[in-house]
Amino acid sequence: MSETRTRPEGEKPAEPEIALTKGDLNKSFWRMFFSLQISWNYERMQALGFAWAIEPVLRRVYPDKEEYAEGLQRHLTFFNTSPIIGAPLIVGSAAAMEEARAKSSAEGVKVGLMGPMAGVGDSLTFALYNSIIFTIAANWAIQGKMLGFWFACVMVLVPYFLVRRWQFFFAYRQGKNLASQMAGGALERLSEAATILGLIVLGGFIPSIVKIWTTLTYHQHVTVQGKGVEQQVPVQTQLDQVVPYLMPVVLTGLIYWLMKKFNLHPLWAIVVVFVLGLALGWHGWFTNVAPAPASGS
Template sequence: MATKAKITHADIMKCFWRYIFMSQCGWNYERMQSVGYCYSMLPVLKKMHPDPEDFKEAFITNLNFFNTNPVVGTPLIMGAHIALEEAGASYDTTEGLKVGLMGPLAGVGDTLVWALYNSIIFSIAAIMALNGNAMGPIMAMVLVFFPYMAIRYWQITWAYKEGTHLLTSIGSGAIGRITEFATIVGLIVIGGFAPSIVSLTTPLAYSQGAVINGETVTQTVTVQAQLDAILPYMLPVLATFLCYWLLKKKSWSPVKVILMLVVIGFIGGALGIFG
């Protein structure tokens, strides 16, 4: 049984810093992040389970399968787990918390962090770098390191304060609405970057002769100019849409799409279709 020891802010910070530096320690295909999670929780487990046999059981229990988003997910679960340990919750309760939250938070975290935030930040940084601006990669590192640290710290402290009320707090539907809104905004922003990231033009042109005042005049019209008159950056937008369609609707793998683009680009460049 857990003792009535009091968890301090210093104890939470010990878990936090262990998590920051060692969360992926011992990652494996069988139990994923369990080793790093268990190591991060050791300061609290040792304090709340002073009996050697009790600590051994807690240690082994926390080596069960664990996998969720390391930015938006693990700190939240860890904070609530610490609160439950302090309250003397059973192993079934703490494991139920982890199992019940790691799946949903993985979906939320992967969408907000990997699919949206990282895509926007690294797209902006890549554009700056392509334009010869050294601040591009520096900006990416700053906007990843500090926000990640801040959101992780907030999660573990907030979840600890919420404790057993955490499931009620995150089950109100607010996270789902935030995720949906962020997805829409993120896709709009990423779509707006397409013309800057994707460079695709055509040098094709057609000529037409006409007799004016008895003289034959040849007029050349470039296809690219006509496309820009209809819709600026039409080719980059179409190429981006094609890739999205193949990935989303046809379930192509990213590697297959990249190979297709290489082949089209090579053939189109050799035939003079693309510039």
């Protein structure tokens, strides 16, 4: 007699493995290529474009409508990274994780990589590569040569397409291998490590993104050549000597705390920053322009 295994009470049946087709992946890539930035907005930035790009993957992997809708909802959270070097890599990795039904890992890949890849990708493409290409093209254009126009078109469109396509499929293959070979705990640790790295990188960008200085001063009495003198000391000067960029970090930390503590919507966070800036700037206590150093008397 053949022995029939009874499933323990509460155990869920094994989910059927559904493999993505080449057509699914191509559709996801082309949506990412053409549509990632079209719906960019100040609330979630590239989130809608990301969800639209990964939708064919979710439709294939989750035949159940509730799971499909839940997957779309997960990928509608805030997302922003470099569209050239970064976004294709993350979309391909997330597609592989979704295919393996590693939902938390798919989310961790997005959160962990979008910060570091934004810094690396923008630096390589816009600050370095574009500067070289457009400088050469502009030089030819100034001389009245059409070669400048065609040079810029070819050297931007072709490499950017090839780099993005290679990233997408490379990340998908590597992500699929990672999801099949590593245990769930290892994937969670990898996602956590990537998240920490992303937060560290984003923290390093605060001084270059958030501009705020205080104009407040305080008075102190000092003795100069035996005479008591009252000095006016700028608070910002003292802060720069002890803890540079303290104000941008404090402001960023305050907004982050408000969002976590009170589940503050990003649009309301923008309103809070606007009102604070208007009120404090109106009273002349803070400014977004570095105060000029005091001239010696």
